[in-house]
Amino acid sequence: MSLKTVPYVVAVVLIFTTFPYYSGFPACPFNQTDAVGVKLDVFPVKFFHRVGPNDCYEKCQVHGDCLSVNYHRINNYCELLNQKKSETNIFTPNPNFDYMELETIVDQSDKHCGGVTCDRFSTCVFTISNSICIVTECFAPYPALHNGHLSVRTFSPTTATYACNSGYTGVGPVNKITCPPGGTWSAMSYTCFPPVHGGWGGWNSWGNCPVTCGGGYHSRQRSCNNPSPKYGGNNCGGSSNETVACNTDNCATPSPSPD
Numbered sequence: 001m002s003l004k005t006v007p008y009v010v011a012v013v014l015i016f017t018t019f020p021y022y023s024g025f026p027a028c029p030f031n032q033t034d035a036v037g038v039k040l041d042v043f044p045v046k047f048f049h050r051v052g053p054n055d056c057y058e059k060c061q062v063h064g065d066c067l068s069v070n071y072h073r074i075n076n077y078c079e080l081l082n083q084k085k086s087e088t089n090i091f092t093p094n095p096n097f098d099y100m101e102l103e104t105i106v107d108q109s110d111k112h113c114g115g116v117t118c119d120r121f122s123t124c125v126f127t128i129s130n131s132i133c134i135v136t137e138c139f140a141p142y143p144a145l146h147n148g149h150l151s152v153r154t155f156s157p158t159t160a161t162y163a164c165n166s167g168y169t170g171v172g173p174v175n176k177i178t179c180p181p182g183g184t185w186s187a188m189s190y191t192c193f194p195p196v197h198g199g200w201g202g203w204n205s206w207g208n209c210p211v212t213c214g215g216g217y218h219s220r221q222r223s224c225n226n227p228s229p230k231y232g233g234n235n236c237g238g239s240s241n242e243t244v245a246c247n248t249d250n251c252a253t254p255s256p257s258p259d
């Protein structure tokens with residue numbers, strides 16, 4: 001290779017590593033061949049403007065509810081769908097759209113793989129001499145989180161990250177779990193708590209009156225600890241300190257000494 005061609009080679013390698021979509025590897029996980037010029041006629045759960053098809057796929061992949069997308073090729077408009085094509089969810093012809101399914105989720109059926117059949121946890125891999133099924137998926141379904149939801153998921157490695165529903169506060173060290181191929185999920189330790197509003201404890205006893213006659217003031221206190229506000233709950237309303245007059249009787253004045 002001459003020195004003059006080196007920059008070109010470097011540039012080509014850079015392009016191929018920076019934009020894997022164009023590298024010739026099967027980076028795009030959608031089977032687009034059967035869904036060009038159509039959109040699935042369901043209401044999107046989320047949409048994005050100005051994203052490429054790969055970004056659209058990635059947004060579907062990390063969205064807990066996404067099973068497929070309608071992608072508008074002209075406007076680069078991406079609709080995430082929580083349903084996939086079925087007998088009741090049908091395509092509408094539209095030349096600007098491509099419909100794409102998230103393969104790892106959608107392909108729940110057994111797959112023919114040369115002479116063998118791969119189950120839904122396995123992926124067919126073609127080798128030079130034959131085809132084999134390799135276990136690639138978690139065997140267990142996604143666990144449920146009370147008052148929470150699956151917010152991000154990834155494949156290879158298989159992970160699931162959970163978040164609390166709006167208004168709830170998550171407590172615990174582990175909200176991201178993993179699952180080895182053919183295995184089950186690691187343990188989650190994460191709890192979503194609703195807000196706890198503060199409540200007043202009882203009043204302390206009155207402080208000593210600073211005077212024995214003629215009127216003074218003493219006060220007593222209470223704390224917002226029954227319970228203390230937690231997880232975004234409101235503080236107690238009203239005052240923690242009450243002050244009233246005390247020993248208001250006139251002091252007996254010594255009678256003027258008769259002269």
Ligand SMILES: *[C@@H]1O[C@H](CO)[C@@H](O)[C@H](O)[C@H]1NC(C)=O
Pocket residue numbers: 031032033034
């Ligand atoms: C993609 O869709 C075509 C047409 O339906 C089908 O023949 C092919 O097997 C599909 N490919 C994959 C990888 O699912």
Ligand SMILES: *[C@@H]1O[C@H](CO)[C@@H](O)[C@H](O)[C@H]1NC(C)=O
Pocket residue numbers: 219221241242243
């Ligand atoms: C309670 O209120 C009185 C009167 O305003 C004040 O003198 C006293 O310092 C307060 N006590 C506390 C603990 O805030």
